[in-house]
Amino acid sequence: MDNVKRLSVLALSIAAALPAVANADVLISEYVEGSAFSCVGETITPIYKVQGAGDSSPLVPTGEFVSAETVTIKGIVTARGDSLQKGFYLQEAQGDGSPYTSDGVFVYLGEKAAEGIQAGVAVCVKGLVQERYNQTQIAGDAANIEIGEQGEKLAATPFYVADGENLAQALERYEGMHIVLDAGSDMRITRNFSFDYSSYRNNMVLSHIAPLMKPTQVYAPLSDEAVAQQKANRSNELYIESDYKANNGEVPYFPDFNAETGYMRVGDQLTNIAGVVGYSYSNYRLVVTNEITAGDLIRENDRTAVPAIATQGDIRVASFNVLNFFNDMVGGDDTPNGNRGASTEAEMLLQRAKLVSAITAMNADIVGLMEIANNGFGEMSAIQNLLDAINAELSAEEAYSFIEISDEDKYQGKFIGSDAITVGILYRAATVAPDSSAFVIKTPEQHAEEGVATRGEDEASPEYNKYQRHSLGQTFSIHDDKLTIVVSHLKSKGSECLEDWIEFAEDEDPADLQGHCNEFRVSAAKVIGEAISDIEGDLLVIGDMNAYGMEDPIAVLTDYDASTANREIVTASWTTLDGVIYEREGSKIDKGYGLINLNTQAHGPATFGYSYSGELGNLDHALGNASVAKRMVAIEDWHINAVESNLFEYGSKYTGDLEKSENVFSSSDHDPVIIALEYPAPVTPEPAPKDDGGSLGYLGLAMLSLLGLRRRTR
Structure with missing residues (x-):
């Protein structure tokens, strides 16, 4: 053999x-x-x-x-x-x-x-x-x-989460197994397909029953409830992976991914997707073994082409972060700190088309803008470029104008502050009229020289120079009433301030989950609160506050009371205001400035218009005084961006051959906030009947005579 x-x-x-x-x-x-x-x-x-x-x-x-x-x-x-x-x-x-x-x-x-x-x-x-x-x-x-x-x-084993256990515990029971998510699994998209910095690849995150909320959107920072919510969120995440890195613009397990019909939204329930349960980069991961179609997504809150409140109220006010709208690529004027937006003309034109689609659909009478290029108000400014494109789609009666600040308020005779981006206001002259000049609220800067603070065993602090954008205010006349709009865009949560360094949190999210530079944003909220305290009539403070619903800057502008609060709110140290020393040491806030969070009043705290790292919340707010709150008919976060894939945005660097759309979806990374208000037109009295001196007239006398009645005469 x-x-x-x-x-x-x-x-x-x-x-x-x-x-x-x-x-x-x-x-x-x-x-x-x-x-x-x-x-x-x-x-x-x-x-x-x-x-x-x-x-x-x-x-x-x-x-x-x-x-x-x-x-x-x-x-x-x-x-x-x-x-x-x-x-x-x-x-x-x-x-x-x-x-x-x-x-x-x-x-x-x-x-x-x-x-x-x-x-x-x-x-x-x-x-x-x-x-x-x-x-x-x-x-x-x-x-x-x-x-x-x-x-x-x-055959893949159907996955389920048993009563009394969290998602992480359930996934541990299936570790290493081939499973399928069916309708009974009740798994929802909580982070859309996008970049994951831990594994350095594109993927998606699911959660059980509902998308995750940012703890400080619904609970006070460092409260027992916020701490518990943070822990629960980390136990309610399943990363959806492909074995190989996805190509730019592709979802490897969803070949029909497209901007019009093959989209995925945060909150969608994902079914019929199968894979093996792994664990890496500190998270459970489902490495997908099949492909899905749009029919495998159960949508409870699908796209809407127009806001639900687009025709409600007598007027509408909107707040919209336009995701770095720059017009450099079509010859736009320069900004103080360079272009942060579109890198090609095609990108810029796509971005503008999407913004025009969104703004015209809102049907707002006043639109507060954030992240528009800070290149003045001339013919080649970004705000003029956007305005012209919007008005080209509207009738003369529906057309907008923009608010320009006075020359004495302009930085270097041209800009609103020194940042590359700024805020702006569009308005419909047919329905509202500017009353007096616009005003600028300058916000604090932080300038801390090297060594002004220490930590640990006498480690000296580095130098810090931090800035934030100024706020823009304008009072409008609506019939016989006054409405003042203040548009703000506070410092981002990204890079750290001195206070973060002191807390050893310069490279990570601070323990209170409010992000970097929280005290610096509190300083801005304090300055804005003081500036608006004497405004008469109706008042709305709108914009991207870079603070979630229960975080300190919002508390300062609304209902914070140190005598009853469980936490202390302080401003930043080493700040200046308009070139003059403002506060060398952070000061305690005693009481908020009394505005009302209109979204919370209408819908409770669990509202959202922004998504970050798989958690939903509101960075964009509408805060009103008591009189404007009485006028509110409705308020809506129009979910056209936060729940959508950012691969559909105007940028093409990481999207390969993915075909984009000029529709409203992914026109920005922030949802617009729209507020419908009642401003009824004054009632004009009907003309009184013609009076001829009190006489009934010949016909009337004749009729009385026939009835045997005569008017008594003297």
């Missing part, structure tokens, strides 16, 4: 000696290809024994990361891992039937598996059990793997 025949007989005898494995009645040993490993004589450890019922394998000693002894497991391959994690997923066909233990596990190789290891193939592998970055794995290598024949693929 030659060697080949001997090996074939040996392979068949090995297969006969092994317990039956579904989809692989004959397990052909790698001896056929020269491997020295065989499962013959090995003690098979069930995968569910490897996984156990806890967060880590019971075979890995407490405090260790690797088991003391090797184990031999066998099962059916459900997926390969060739990029995100290199190895393959192995699952038992039957398992133990217990919902508390997983029947699957990832076999980590650190390199691509042999070509014979494909979904549906029976495999036996020997290796140590390891907890690698909190994922239970088998540390395998090619010398200890036996590959069987191709059989039928295992």
Whole structure:
């Protein structure tokens, strides 16, 4: 008998000696290809024994990361891992039937598996059990793997979250298994397909039952409720992955992804998507094994082409962050600090078309703008460019004008402050009229020289020079009433201020979850509050405050009261105002300035118009005084941006050949806020009947005569 025949007989005898494995009645040993490993004589450890019922394998000693002894497991391959994690997923066909233990596990190789290891193939592998970055794995290598024949693929197991457990606990029960999300799984998109900095690739995040809310949108910072919400959010995230990085502009498991019909929105329920449950970069990840269509998305809050309140009230006021609208690419005037917007003419024209579609659909009489290029008010300014494009779509009666500040308020005779972007106001002259001149509220700057503060063991602070945009105010006449609009855009949460450095939070989100430069935004809120305190008539402060609904800057402008609050609110130190020292040390806020958060009043705190890192909340606000609050008919966050994919925005750098649309969706990254107000026209009295001196007239007298009645005369 030659060697080949001997090996074939040996392979068949090995297969006969092994317990039956579904989809692989004959397990052909790698001896056929020269491997020295065989499962013959090995003690098979069930995968569910490897996984156990806890967060880590019971075979890995407490405090260790690797088991003391090797184990031999066998099962059916459900997926390969060739990029995100290199190895393959192995699952038992039957398992133990217990919902508390997983029947699957990832076999980590650190390199691509042999070509014979494909979904549906029976495999036996020997290796140590390891907890690698909190994922239970088998540390395998090619010398200890036996590959069987191709059989039928295992059906994916429907996933569910049991009563009394959170999503993370449920996913741990399925770790390493091939699952499918069906309608009963109730998994919703909480972060749309976009860039994930932890894994440095595009992916999507799902949550159970509902999208995640930013804790400080609904609860006071550092409150027990906010802390609990933060913990709950981190336990309610499932990252949806592809094994290989997606190409620019593509969702690898959704080939029909497009701007008009193949879109995905935050809040959509995702069904019929299958994958293997892994864990990496500190998160549970579903590595998708199939493709979905638009029909697999259950939409409870679908797109609307116009706001629900577009025709409500007598007038409407809107607040809209226009995502760095610059007109440099068509010869626009220069800004103080360069272009932050479109990098090509095609991008700029697409951005403008989308903004025009959105603004005209709002049908607002006053529109506050944020993030428009700060290049003045001339013919080549960004605000004039946008205005011309809007008015080209409207009748003369519907047309807008913009507010220009006086020359003495202009920085260097041209700008509103020194930032590259600014705020602006559009208005319809047919319905509202500017009353007196516009005004600018200058906001504080932080200038802290190196070494003004220390931390730890006398570590000296670096130099800080921080700025924020000025606010723009304008009073309008509406019939016989006055409405003052103040448009604001406070400092972003991105780069840190001195107070963050002092708290060792310059490179991470501060513990209170309010982002960087919170005290600096409080300083701006204090200045704005003082500036508006003497305004008479109706008042609306609108704009991108870069602060969620329950955060300090909003509390300062609304109902904060230090005597009853559970936390202290302070301003930033080392601030100046209009070139003069404002506060060397941060000061405590005693009481807020009494405005009303109109969104909260109408809908409660769980409103949103912005999405960041998978959490929803409101950065854009409408704060009104008591008199304007009485006039409010309705308020709406028009969800055309926050819940949409940013791949549909005007920028083309990371979107490849993805076709864009001029529709309103993804016209910015912030939803517009629209407020409908009652300003009824004065009632003109009807003319009184013509009086001829009190006489009934000839006909009237005749009638009285016929009735036997005569007017008494003197």
